[in-house]
Amino acid sequence: MTSRLCESEVVVVAPTGTAAKTAGGLTYHSFFGFERGYDATGLDPAVEAARLLRTPRSGPVKTRLRLTRVVLLDEISLVRADKLDVMYELMVQTRAASSPPVVWFLFGDFLQLMPVVGAIAFRARCWPAMVGGSFLELAILHRQDEPDMVQAVHDVRVGIYSQAVRAVMGERQVEGASYLAVRDNVLHLMPRVQDVNAHNYSCLDRLAYEDQPRSAVAKDSSRLDPHRDPSLGIDKDVGVSAAPLRAALVDCVAPPCFRHALHARVMLLDNRRRVIGLCHGSVGTTTLYLPCGTPVVRFHDTTLPRGVNVQGLGVHDAGETWVEVECPAVDFTARIFSKPGMLAVRSQLPFVLGWAATVHMAQSLVLSEVVLDLAKAFGAGMVLSAVSRVSKKRNLYVKSFCSSRVYADPLALEMYRTWDRL
Known part of the structure; x- marks a missing residue:
């Protein structure tokens, strides 16, 4: 184009x-x-x-x-x-x-x-x-090339718990000592946010002997929306009480209180540094804290683009394959529906712990290796999205899995069955 x-x-x-x-x-x-x-x-x-x-x-x-x-x-x-x-x-x-x-x-x-x-x-x-009512089908699978893995991904895609799926999931199951070997150093994919949080904090607690966890307490406030609808006729701040403020921020990606520590694995929550290849979902490790308390995070497999002005992006240091950035608190905003024209504002660190992530967060990524904890998968296509993140079967570790969670959306199946292929 x-x-x-x-x-x-x-x-x-x-x-x-x-x-x-x-x-x-x-x-x-x-x-x-x-x-x-x-x-x-x-x-x-x-x-x-x-x-x-x-x-x-x-x-x-x-x-x-x-x-x-x-x-x-x-x-x-x-x-x-x-x-x-x-x-x-x-x-x-x-x-x-x-x-x-x-x-x-x-x-x-x-x-x-x-x-x-x-x-x-x-x-x-x-x-x-x-x-x-037509589409172009891209039929060649590029991410996986092992025949048994390709067949397993194909069967999971259409909601079939086949022998190929059973074989791959059984062969790559980890428990006991084999699971402990990957527990703290391989990204876990889980369906539910509460399970992601539980795993993240259990990994953080195992770091406590090196550095006591620090708590970042958010500051919540309100302000006039600079992009408010002019027809509202609002030109000054309107008082917002605690209840609507809490309601507006209940789904904020930044938590009200966040525990973290040195050497913690963390995941970015914003796109302010997209120009240097870091975005919501990028995973790094806290390497130090500045005297003011601001954490510095190292992101691997990231190289500073040539000719890009990094001033204001908080770049602390960089190597051939990594970049370290300062991560002070930033403002996350949400609309207050009971007060049109006003925003709820949460000032908090721009990351969360990153030893685990939801399957939704990982869709579109190619991961070098992953632990799947899928016993509580709840949506059509969730097992497919999780299983297909890695290229090689040997880099897949299955902590939990339930065959009844393999199913496909019937509307999507009908669409692919009835629409014309270009």
Whole structure:
């Protein structure tokens, strides 16, 4: 696309920071100007797009949308139908009638993970106009090349607990001493956040003999939204009590209190350093604390890009294959629905512990090795997404698994069965 068009006319977007980094693009939230926690549930997409384009923050958004000729959207299975409708309307409403239509390329597999809430993307109102009822099937599997692993991934994808799946999961099961060997140094993938937190803190506790865990207590406050809808007529702070503040921040990715320590494995929660290859989901290790208490985190397999101005990004040191960055507290924001025009603000460290992650967080990543703890898998495609993260069977470790958790979404299966293949 960029060989035919100007680079500014082609945009690559994805639903998560990790997926955007893998695809070499932006999150669609960033590109389309969706604020953190944006929800389009139940809204008319045309009316909502018009509202967004009237807000003060829409100026740069409208400029880049007008320039866009091609959108490549990755991990389409994670995109909610209502948000896809709003994105489509934003593109339509920012373009002159004489402008050529935007071309959309949607990549992904609807048999992998779907949105946690909301309808799957092909249920969007705009889908017939964007895509119709046909698709191009990319049938060659590139990540795995071992025949038994390829067969196991294929069978899990369509919800079949086959002999191939049974053999791989049984062969790679770890327990006792074999599990202890990977417990603290291989990333665990788990379905539920509470299990991720439990494993992370158990690993942290085993570091306590080296360095006493430190506690980072968040500071919660409120402020006027600089990008508020001007029709609200709000031009000064409105008092916000503790209850709505807590309600607005209940789903904040940054916790109210966070324990960490030297040599702790941590995972970034923001995209402020995306220009140097670090994004939400990047995993590193705390190497030291500055006199002011700010932690410094080393990220491996990251190289500072040539010619990139790193001033203001907190780069502390760098080597050929790693970079260390200072990670002071940053502001996480959320809308306060009972106080339109106001934001809840949580000032907290921009990372969480990273010995384990949810399966949703890992979709789109290629991992060198992984421990699967999947007995409590709860969604269609979850086992597929977890099992297919590694290239080689020897780098897969199975701590727990339940065969009844292997199933595929029936709507997605029907779609692949009935739609035309290009």
